[in-house]
Amino acid sequence: MTTLDDGGEYWPTATSYASEGANAWRKAVHAQLSAPAAHSDFYALAAELVDTLRSLDGLLGVLARQVAGYGEGRELYDDADVNPVERLRDGERHLTVARQRLAEAERAANGFWSAIGHIGERS
Known part of the structure; x- marks a missing residue:
């Protein structure tokens, strides 16, 4: 199964979800860098x-x-x-x-x- 991403490209659905997950974890790392313990x-x-x-x-x-x-x-x-x-x-x-x-x-x-x-x- 494929899905259309924001850039108009087709990605397999699983790949799209995996990309979103990796991006979310990168954002979590950056957010935690500046957060107090x-x-x-x-x-x-x-x-x-x-x-x-x-x-x-x-x-x-x-x-x-x-x-x-x-x-x-x-x-x-x-x-x-x-x-x-x-x-x-x-x-x-x-x-x-x-x-x-x-x-x-x-x-x-x-x-x-x-x-x-x-x-x-x-x-």
């Missing part, structure tokens, strides 16, 4: 970070399944004359590593979220 920000941003990492894990899983079956019924080529099947397998391996490392990052972010949840500021 606040527990409420730490806690809320940690929650959003955990949710985002879990969503990215889901996307990597979908991509891995799609890449695994991509060569079926298609005549593929590789621009460097590498066997396309081997290139797809290499891509799958990279997705597997990315998912493993993302799972580690999600656990760490969730740990931060849990730890920061115990902190409060006395009035």
Whole structure:
């Protein structure tokens, strides 16, 4: 499925959403740079970070399944004359590593979220 972006170009819907998400996270970084340290920000941003990492894990899983079956019924080529099947397998391996490392990052972010949840500021 594709969608028309603001510039009149067609993008796959998933790509459009991913672009919006990346832009939103960049804006969050810039906003937090000038924000004073606040527990409420730490806690809320940690929650959003955990949710985002879990969503990215889901996307990597979908991509891995799609890449695994991509060569079926298609005549593929590789621009460097590498066997396309081997290139797809290499891509799958990279997705597997990315998912493993993302799972580690999600656990760490969730740990931060849990730890920061115990902190409060006395009035």
